[in-house]
Amino acid sequence: MTNLEIKTEEPGQSNSQTPLLTPNSNHDNHTNNHDNKNHEECDCSEVDHSLVRLEKFLNALGFDQGSVLASVIWWTVFLAVGVAVPLVALWLCDCSECEMYELRGCEMVIVTFQATLAAASLLCLSHNLRKYGIRRFLFVDRYTGHDSSFHRDYVKQISGSLRLLILWMFPCFILKTAREIIRISYVQHGSWWLSLGIFSALIISWTYVSAISLSACVLFHMVCNLQVIHFVDYGKLLEREGDVLVLLEEHIRLRYHLSKISHRFRIYLLLSFLVVTVSQVVTLLQVTGYRNMITIVNGGDFAVSTLVQVVGIVICLHAATRISHRAQGVVSLASRWHAMVTCTSSDSSHSRSSASMGNLLEASNNLNSIHIDYSESDLESLDYPGMSISNTQLVSQMSSNHKRQSFVMYLQTNPGGITIFGWTVDRSLVNTIFFLELSLVTFVLGQTLIS
Secondary structure, eight states, X not given: OHHHHHXXXXXXXXXXXXXXXXXXXXXXXXXXXXXXXXXXXXHHHHHHHHHHHHHHHHHHHTOOOOSHHHHHXXXXXXXXXXXXXXXXXXXXXXXXTOTTOOOHHHHHHHHHHHHHHHHHHHHHHHHHHHHHHHHHHHTOOGGGXXXXXXXXXXXXXXXXXXXXXHHHHHHHHHHHHHHHHHHHHHSOOSOHHHHHHHHHHHHHHHHHHHHHHHHHHHHHHHHHXXXXXXXXXXXXXXXXXXXXXXXXXHHHHHHHHHHXXXXXXXXXXXXXXXXXXXXXXXXXXXXXXXXXXXXXXXXXHHHHHHHHHHHHHHHHHHHHHHHHXXXXXXXXXXXXXXXXXHHHHHHHHHHHHHHHHHHHHHHHHHHHHOOOOOOHHHHHHHHHHHHHHHHHHHHHHHHHHHHHHHHHHHHHHOOOOOEETTEEOSHHHHHHHHXXXXXXXXXXXXXXXXX
């Protein structure tokens, strides 16, 4: 008992009494810190490896235009492979005797729009990558100080986006290859070497152009999904953090990132919607105006190009609407958090206020029992401490409530999301785009089929 009393009465001397525990605890802490540091370095190396692999893939497609010479080289390659090669190949596919091969002009239009869409993607994304770099472009820059706990999620999302690209490119490539094989077997060019050359040129050109356009869509999808990770973490932060200023600062940072993403991709999204819409309308006019039978030989390219363009638009819209609704969903989470904190604190505050009222009544009775002539200044000095305590408690409670309420009102007026010149890309905008496209299709069908 005496030893226990000595230890409890003098806690400041515990380190001096047990000197052997201090080195071991320091060694354990040092070991844990070293393990955590190694774990973070391992995760960081995985992120670096994923980013390097992604950067190499983008550079292979021509997105690396860090210098004037590189820009000239890659644009020359694009014009040669993406524009000149398919046009020359289609010009060589002259079969005037084939009745079912009379839509070569439609295929020329398809190649032109495919090259235009790829050129818009290459122009917009190469500019942003050259200006910001791959890390700042994806908002995974290690110097921001916010990526240490998201390394595994970053790696998972980058790998998933690359798998998404392969998932859509592979079936489209199979369809394109099958269509070109059927066309070679149907349209004879006098020489199998010439047919094989035309087949290879069309496949290589289509793969290169489609990979550029779909890679741009998948890259936008990746940027948005990387921000979804932070919004999911922000929802968890609302559950464990009570400081309104911390929540406000974090939301301002997330909203700033969304505004930067919207600013960097708005021209690309507008050009993509415009090119795809014009391409579909023009091609639909030509196909529906054609009076003969349409088969896979003369209309197969229309189906394949439509699939690639529509898949790219769907990927972009899905990513934009997902992050927009994640950002808008923070309002409901914050409102629920504010209501739960207010309701749980009401009972305790009510009990505290009841107790304080009882104390004030008791104090007032005691004051009434004392018959001493105080001056006005003495009465003020006597009553002031009690009033200051109750006012301080009331102001503290009202201040925290007002902070939470103002934070919820801020979120309601600043929901955030991906915007295109002020229009938030959410379900309402998607419905508007759908009905506009449906109106255009109906108009085209009315002008061609009815007439």
